[in-house]
Amino acid sequence: MVKGKQKKRSRSTVHSSRKQRSRAPDRERTRGKRPDLRVEIAGLPLKNPVMTASGTFGYGTEFTPFFDLNALGAIIVKTVTMHPRLGNAPPRIAETAAGMLNSIGLQNVGIDGFRREKLPFLQTLATPLLVNIAGKSVEEFADLAKRLSDAEGVAGIELNISCPNVAGGLDYGTDPRLTYEVVRAVRQTTTLPVIPKLSPNVTDVTVIARAAADAGADALSLINTIVGMAIDVRTRKPKLPGNTGGLSGPAIRPIAVRMVWEVAQVVKLPLIGIGGIMTGEDAIEFFLAGASAVQVGTANYLDPLAPMKVLAGIEAYLIRHGFDAVTPLIGTVLPPDPETE
Amino acid sequence: MEDRGWIVQAEMHSLRRFEPDYFLQRFTSPPLAFQPGQFVMVKPSGSLDLFLPRAYSILRVQRLSTGSRGKKVNVVEILYKVLGKGTTALSQLKPGDRVDLLGPLGNGYHVTQGVTTAILVAGGIGVPPVVALAERLASSRFTVHGSRRKSVGRRSSDTDRRSSDFDETSASSVEPLGRAVIGHRKMVAFVGGKSSTDALCLTDLRKAGAVLHVATEDGSLGHQGLVTDLLESYLRSSGHSAELSRSLDGHRSTIYACGPHPMLYAVTQIAERFQISCQLSLEAEMACGFGACMGCVIPVKSPELRVESLGQSVNREPSTVNERRYKLCCKDGPAFDAREIAW
Numbered sequence A: 001m002v003k004g005k006q007k008k009r010s011r012s013t014v015h016s017s018r019k020q021r022s023r024a025p026d027r028e029r030t031r032g033k034r035p036d037l038r039v040e041i042a043g044l045p046l047k048n049p050v051m052t053a054s055g056t057f058g059y060g061t062e063f064t065p066f067f068d069l070n071a072l073g074a075i076i077v078k079t080v081t082m083h084p085r086l087g088n089a090p091p092r093i094a095e096t097a098a099g100m101l102n103s104i105g106l107q108n109v110g111i112d113g114f115r116r117e118k119l120p121f122l123q124t125l126a127t128p129l130l131v132n133i134a135g136k137s138v139e140e141f142a143d144l145a146k147r148l149s150d151a152e153g154v155a156g157i158e159l160n161i162s163c164p165n166v167a168g169g170l171d172y173g174t175d176p177r178l179t180y181e182v183v184r185a186v187r188q189t190t191t192l193p194v195i196p197k198l199s200p201n202v203t204d205v206t207v208i209a210r211a212a213a214d215a216g217a218d219a220l221s222l223i224n225t226i227v228g229m230a231i232d233v234r235t236r237k238p239k240l241p242g243n244t245g246g247l248s249g250p251a252i253r254p255i256a257v258r259m260v261w262e263v264a265q266v267v268k269l270p271l272i273g274i275g276g277i278m279t280g281e282d283a284i285e286f287f288l289a290g291a292s293a294v295q296v297g298t299a300n301y302l303d304p305l306a307p308m309k310v311l312a313g314i315e316a317y318l319i320r321h322g323f324d325a326v327t328p329l330i331g332t333v334l335p336p337d338p339e340t341e
Numbered sequence B: 001m002e003d004r005g006w007i008v009q010a011e012m013h014s015l016r017r018f019e020p021d022y023f024l025q026r027f028t029s030p031p032l033a034f035q036p037g038q039f040v041m042v043k044p045s046g047s048l049d050l051f052l053p054r055a056y057s058i059l060r061v062q063r064l065s066t067g068s069r070g071k072k073v074n075v076v077e078i079l080y081k082v083l084g085k086g087t088t089a090l091s092q093l094k095p096g097d098r099v100d101l102l103g104p105l106g107n108g109y110h111v112t113q114g115v116t117t118a119i120l121v122a123g124g125i126g127v128p129p130v131v132a133l134a135e136r137l138a139s140s141r142f143t144v145h146g147s148r149r150k151s152v153g154r155r156s157s158d159t160d161r162r163s164s165d166f167d168e169t170s171a172s173s174v175e176p177l178g179r180a181v182i183g184h185r186k187m188v189a190f191v192g193g194k195s196s197t198d199a200l201c202l203t204d205l206r207k208a209g210a211v212l213h214v215a216t217e218d219g220s221l222g223h224q225g226l227v228t229d230l231l232e233s234y235l236r237s238s239g240h241s242a243e244l245s246r247s248l249d250g251h252r253s254t255i256y257a258c259g260p261h262p263m264l265y266a267v268t269q270i271a272e273r274f275q276i277s278c279q280l281s282l283e284a285e286m287a288c289g290f291g292a293c294m295g296c297v298i299p300v301k302s303p304e305l306r307v308e309s310l311g312q313s314v315n316r317e318p319s320t321v322n323e324r325r326y327k328l329c330c331k332d333g334p335a336f337d338a339r340e341i342a343w
């Protein structure tokens, strides 16, 4: 378990927290006490495991009318690129069963605009800020990381090597060699925690996860959206002008849980589970599969209070099941019942 | 948006159908202050197949007495046409059913000072924000400069509504505009639809004091043809001309419009020709309604495009007319100045 604030980041502390996963819950001791929600990701102590997913939380300000952002474990903002991006032509959204397709195309103000216009507000928050970046080349990823390293108030960097909605956006996250190169280049440029965000649009996610770990990643986020398509049968045209888009929402949760579980078997890095989390129990599923923290994405659109509800749901589950903390739950999914005749 | 209420859960209060497939629906809410043109995001609570909430313009917010005891409730009213999943689900709700309702959201029509004729143009189901504006203008007709503080603090709860009948809405039941305005001397409303059943809220507009012009495509009510034809001939006959940029009697006008895309485009062109300022309430596919997803973009003209590279910014003129910028329908709009829009 995380004990207070840690000055130095070291991966071993993360591992030791995972060793305690099998400790049995102590019902007597936890009675009447609030469970300890603290977790540690990439050496960052977080007061709770609930973060916001990139691209679903604007730049934070959109949510200030609804709740105190400092109640979040961490904030992750919309992907920042080197130059401002206009994004894709509308329509950019199509509803699907229990989810949605999007094709935003990384519309953002660019790194300079981000530092000038968006960062000042985010710096006023006490909760850690992770900035999600996407570069067009290995050098650009590294350059972006450098520009964030000397900015005040940035606690870590999430690498978007998995955006399905821009040309070449998926390349770095679907080829283990490119993943390795990008992660290593960023690793060598910054002392900030480096968290690659993995794509589900691959045959074997563990190959990519290993490459990222070998290159020195501090943690892994997964998953980004899944490439999908929807056709309007009335017009017989695709619902999105670029034909395909990224699928998100509860529809993708089983895929995300599976991928977190697969990666947890082979990589000893803290994992951040993302995909269709709407409730506390959805988040618990990810902890059991091996995630140390979660990100709430599409749910934010339906209910701007979703991260707070997920957090309350996690706490309620822990109390109900006699856990005194989140960390003992991580990666403790039990083996299935033996098959019977 | 700071002063305004945010509701995230509400209950259906009542529902009324207008043949063939229009529904006027009320949801209980805390007392809300809203600008005409603002909207709410609504969906039945808990549904996953119908996944995203839909945007609906706020038609009206009022305080009603319900039941024999005269208990008061605040309600938000929306008016919609049943088209697909979202509207079908809403139309099947029963009183007391829970909905996720978020709002008021966005920026409504901006009522400029000194406007003395408000020209309202509504096509089909675009009528709700236009009616909301008409009722607001009617109630704030005599609002003058400096009244801002007073009117902001005033809520719809100040007005005592007894009726629970949808049709009995008097202009005095709506709250005054939260801005320092105005002095509209005149309201002219143009309402269009495919058929007579698609020309909605005529009584409401008349009650708000608007001079009414109706057009239907099949000629079953009013002028046979397009509502924009009526608008154009009105402007011509009332002596508007580009040279004067105001009508002959010296009044300035502003057009406030909402309706299908082609209608709004036609209205924009007419406004340009007669050099009348014009505001449009636009639609876009939305996921959130409050600026978080960047899904709802509206292409706008970019007078100057700022390109940034390596820490320096370079201003340059757009090299082609196709160079565009996007604004968010939900946050920057849904009401936009017509001159801004890149069609």
Ligand SMILES: Cc1cc2nc3c(=O)[nH]c(=O)nc-3n(C[C@H](O)[C@H](O)[C@H](O)COP(=O)(O)OP(=O)(O)OC[C@H]3O[C@@H](n4cnc5c(N)ncnc54)[C@H](O)[C@@H]3O)c2cc1C
Binding pocket: B039, B054, B055, B056, B057, B058, B078, B079, B080, B081, B082, B083, B084, B085, B086, B087, B088, B125, B128, B129, B282, B283, B284, B285, B286, B329, B334
């Ligand atoms: C700011 C804003 C304000 C709005 N205000 C209102 C309002 O006041 N009243 C209102 O009614 N709507 C309003 N809308 C539109 C509304 O949000 C929905 O898009 C619309 O009601 C359709 O939703 P749906 O779920 O029924 O259709 P969906 O299932 O979402 O269908 C998607 C689209 O397909 C089309 N479609 C679906 N079924 C059919 C069909 N059978 N025939 C033809 N076309 C079809 C519709 O055009 C629809 O937009 C507003 C939108 C915005 C952005």
Ligand SMILES: Cc1cc2nc3c(=O)[nH]c(=O)nc-3n(C[C@H](O)[C@H](O)[C@H](O)COP(=O)(O)O)c2cc1C
Binding pocket: A053, A054, A055, A056, A078, A079, A102, A104, A106, A132, A160, A163, A197, A223, A224, A225, A247, A248, A249, A250, A252, A274, A275, A276, A277, A295, A296, A297, A298, A299, B293, B295
């Ligand atoms: C509209 C939209 C925009 C997104 N933009 C980004 C983005 O800019 N960068 C990124 O890394 N992920 C982006 N994502 C992916 C989410 O962060 C998340 O990984 C994904 O949606 C799965 O989680 P969810 O099902 O909880 O939404 C976006 C998702 C949506 C729906």
Ligand code: FES
Binding pocket: B285, B286, B287, B288, B289, B290, B291, B292, B293, B294, B295, B296, B328, B329, B330, B331
């Ligand atoms: S609807 Fe999400 S940003 Fe406008």
